[in-house]
Amino acid sequence: MHDQKESCNLLKEPRLVVRKFLARPNMRDLGPLFELKYFDPFLVLDEFSVTAPAGFPDHPHRGFETVTYMLQGSLTHEDFEGHKGTIGAGDLQWMTAGRGIVHSEMPAAQGTQKGLQLWINLSSKHKMIEPRYQEIMSKDVAEAIKDGIKVRVIAGEALGTKSPIYTRTPTMYLDFTLKPGAHLQQPIPISWNAFIYVLEGEGIFGNTKSSPTAAHHLLLLGTGDGLEVWNKSSKPLRFILVGGEPLGEPLMQFGPFVMNTQEEIDQTIDDFENYVNGFEKARHWKSESGLSLDY
Numbered sequence: 001m002h003d004q005k006e007s008c009n010l011l012k013e014p015r016l017v018v019r020k021f022l023a024r025p026n027m028r029d030l031g032p033l034f035e036l037k038y039f040d041p042f043l044v045l046d047e048f049s050v051t052a053p054a055g056f057p058d059h060p061h062r063g064f065e066t067v068t069y070m071l072q073g074s075l076t077h078e079d080f081e082g083h084k085g086t087i088g089a090g091d092l093q094w095m096t097a098g099r100g101i102v103h104s105e106m107p108a109a110q111g112t113q114k115g116l117q118l119w120i121n122l123s124s125k126h127k128m129i130e131p132r133y134q135e136i137m138s139k140d141v142a143e144a145i146k147d148g149i150k151v152r153v154i155a156g157e158a159l160g161t162k163s164p165i166y167t168r169t170p171t172m173y174l175d176f177t178l179k180p181g182a183h184l185q186q187p188i189p190i191s192w193n194a195f196i197y198v199l200e201g202e203g204i205f206g207n208t209k210s211s212p213t214a215a216h217h218l219l220l221l222g223t224g225d226g227l228e229v230w231n232k233s234s235k236p237l238r239f240i241l242v243g244g245e246p247l248g249e250p251l252m253q254f255g256p257f258v259m260n261t262q263e264e265i266d267q268t269i270d271d272f273e274n275y276v277n278g279f280e281k282a283r284h285w286k287s288e289s290g291l292s293l294d295y
Contacts, residue, residue: 010185010187010226011185011187011224011225011226011227011228012225013223013224013225013226014185014207014224014225014226014227014228015188015194015221015222015223015224015225015226015227016206016207016221016222016224017196017205017206017207017210017213017219017220017221017222018220018221018222019038019219019220020213020217020218020219020220021217021218021219021220022216022217022218023047023197023216023217023218036251037246038193038220039193039195039220040121040193040244040246040247040248040251041120041121041169041171041193041244041245041246041247042118042119042120042121042193042195042242042244043064043119043120043121043253043258044117044118044119045116045117045118045119045195045197045218045242046116046117046118047114047115047116047197047216048113048114048115048116048117049112049113049114050107050112050113051107051111051112051113052106052107054107055075055104055105055106055107055289056104056105056106057104057106057287057289058102058103058104058285058286058287058289059102059103059104059256060100060101060102060256060257060272060279060282061095061097061100061102061103061256061257062097062098062099062100062101062127062256062257062258062259062268062271062272062278063097063098063121063122063127063257063258063259063268064097064119064120064121064122064127064258065094065095065096065097065119065120065121065122065168065169066093066094066095066097066117066118066119066120067092067093067094067095067116067117067118067119067120067154067155067173068087068092068093068095068105068115068116069091069092069115069116069117069118069154069173069175070087070088070089070090070091070092070113070114070115071089071114071115071116071199072089072112072113072114072115073088073089073107073108073109073111073112073113073114073115074086074087074088074089074091074107074108074109074113075087075105075106075107075108075113075115076105076106076107076108077093077103077104077105078103078104078287079101079102079103079131079287080101080102080103080281080282080285081101081131081281083133085135086108087135087137088108088109088138089138090137090138090141090152091135091136091137091138092135092136092141092154093133093134093135093136094134094135094136094155094165095131095132095133095134096122096129096131096132096133096168097131098122098126098127098128098129098130098131098132098278099127099129099130099131099277099278100131100271100272100277100278100279101131102279102281102282102285103287104287104289106287106289116197116240118173118242119258120167120169120171120244121169121247121251121258122168122169122258123169123247123249124249124260126168126169127258127259127260127264128278129168134166136154136164136165140164141153141154141163142161142162142163142164143161144158144159144160144161145159146159147182147183148178148179148180148181148182149176149177149178149179149184150176150177151174151175151176151177152174152175153174154173154174154175155167155171155172155173155174156171156172156173156174156243157172158172158174158176158186169244169245169247170189170192170244170245171242171243171244171245172188172192172194172241172242172243172244173240173241173242174186174240174241174242175238175239175240176229176237176238176239176240176241177236177237177238178201178203178229178231178236178237178238179236180231180232180233180234180235180236181231181232182230182231182237183228183229183230183231184227184229184230185226185227185228186226186227186229186241187225187226188221188224188225188226188227188241188243189243189245190223190224190225191245191246192243192244192245192246193221193243193244193246194221194227194241194242194243194244195218195219195220195221195241195242195243196218196219196221196227196239196240196241196242197217197218197219197239197240197242198213198214198215198216198217198219198237198238199215199239199240200215200236200237200238201214201215201231201233201235201236201237201238202214202215202233202235202237203229203230203232203233203237204229204230204231204232205219205227205228205229206221206227206228207228208230212232212233227241252264252265253265254268254269257269257272
C-alpha cells in the first residue's frame, strides 16, 4: 500500500492533452498541425512505410538531426563520408547532419519496411558542427520492465534506466508498452515541450476522464511535470513519448535544410550547388542505388 501511495504522488501536475491529430499517410511536418513553437525543438515525425524499389535515395541535410527507429524490416544507409550500415527492427540511428551530409536510406529486405523518423532541430551554435552518427542495435537499447510497463529508452531516462545516446539538444524519446490494466507516471522536465504518438492499441492519456486514443494519433501535451497513462483496454498499448528543451530561436526551413534565417538558407543552397562548406564530397559521390532526389 505504501508503494502505491508513493507512485500516486510521483507527479504534482500531470500534463493534459491539448491537441489531438490523426496522422494522415505520409504526414511529416509537425508545423502544419499546430504552431511549431509548441513542438520546438521537433520539426518532423514521419511514420514511414516503404517497399523496394521505393525508398529515400540520395538527398542532403543541414542544420538538424534525424532519428530513424525501425519497427519492421530493414533499411541500408550510406553517405558521402563512406559510412554505410543496415538497421533492422528495433535498431536506431541518430544522425547529426550538422554542416552537411548527403545520404540515402533504401530498403534492405523484401516486403514493407516500417519505422519512425524524427527530425530534431539544432541550436544556431550547433548547426554547422561536423556530422556524426550514433547507431544502436536493438539488443543494446536500454530497457526496463516494471508493473506491467515495458520501456525502451532511446534517449533520456525512464523507470530508473538511462539511454547511452548523447543528445545535442536535450531530448527524451521513450517507447512504452503497457499491458492491460497498467498505469504509468513518467516525469518530464517542466520547461520542455512533449508529444505522444500511439503505435498500437488504445490508451487514456493525461486524465482518467479522457476518451481513449487509438493508434496513429499524435497528442500534443500541455504544461506540467509529467505524463499519466492508463491502459483500460484488453490489449497491449504501445506509444512513443517524445520531449525536448525548446530552442526558442527563429526557424527557416527549405526542404532538407533547417536554418535560422532566409540568408542562411540561401547560403546553404549555394553551398550545396557549388559543393563547398561541408558539401565538397557531394560532387563525385553517388550511393550504390545511384539515384537522387532533386530539391
